[in-house]
Amino acid sequence: MREIGGYIELDRYALPMLHEGAVALNCGRNGLAYLVRARRIKKMAIPKFLCGSVSSVCEREGVEIRLYSTDMDFMPTDTALDPGEWLYVVNYYGQLGNDVLEDLAGKYGRIIVDNAQAYFQMPLEGVDTIYTCRKFFGVADGAFLYTDAMIEEELPRDESFERMRFLLGRFERTASEFYPKYAANNGLFAEEPIKKMSRLTENLLHGIDYGETKRRRTENFACLHEALQKMNRLQLSVADGAFMYPLYIEGGARIRRELQKDGIYVPMLWPDVLAVCGEGELEYDMADNILPLPVDQRYCIEDMEYLAQEVLRCIG
Structure with a gap:
């Protein structure tokens, strides 16, 4: 039953949202999990210079991983892919332009681009690309995935209202006071299943200039x-x-x-x-x-x- 009346909730925003046409998910690591299932990935080369969340997703999804090195320009050192293996490319600090990524895609074929640190760099057509919202904006979760591979699962919708305390507290008080809750929120995503982006996060993203x-x-x-x-x-x-x-x-x-x-x-x-x-x-x-x-x-x-x-x- 639709409710009418009662107290007024958060306003609904309608500004254009960047990455509007991408698959909207609950977190970046589940963007990778989505791709693993959709592409049926069994082996992946990932950089040593990376947090443990990517390897954790691979372990959870049954993907065999191999570590490779990067140089001072954040580029993968020469590494040949095994048959069926995918290359996970991190766009560190947005320093790998699309011309560089295009060269890597041409060289390796099977690549996934992690644009968690390059939110405003649009994806290359035909290259699976992941974006994370909470590294750039005041939201508790959210990610976008560009891919032409789809999973057949019916995804539940995430909810964010319980995660907002550290953001609301930081707005009115100090970062140090609410840092433990921020860190706890980051830890939640280790066990979160793949979900659609929450309505609350999507609404907030529609309010950004x-x-x-x-x-x-x-x-x-x-x-x-x-x-x-x-x-x-x-x-x-x-x-x-x-x-x-x-x-x-x-x-x-x-x-x-x-x-x-x-x-x-x-x-x-x-x-x-x-x-x-x-x-x-x-x-x-x-x-x-x-x-x-x-x-x-x-x-x-x-x-x-x-x-x-x-x-x-x-x-x-």
């Missing part, structure tokens, strides 16, 4: 790049609608701790890498010493100038 968000992220990245590129071991391009600014510098782990004392929170994105790789491997050093500096739409150029000054102070 994507043009302004993209502009701010791009300008903020460019500002940090101008200030810090001379000391950055990475050769970067300015990504449209950038995820974060990766500053790769000696002593990055120490600088991360120093910044935290001043209320500047710089994550270590993939601590799992330290257990997978040895200390002499490039991926170990990158995981430990890349500082992913925030450039998102909450901030302006003045914030970036302050952030750059604080980073330089800690360095020097």
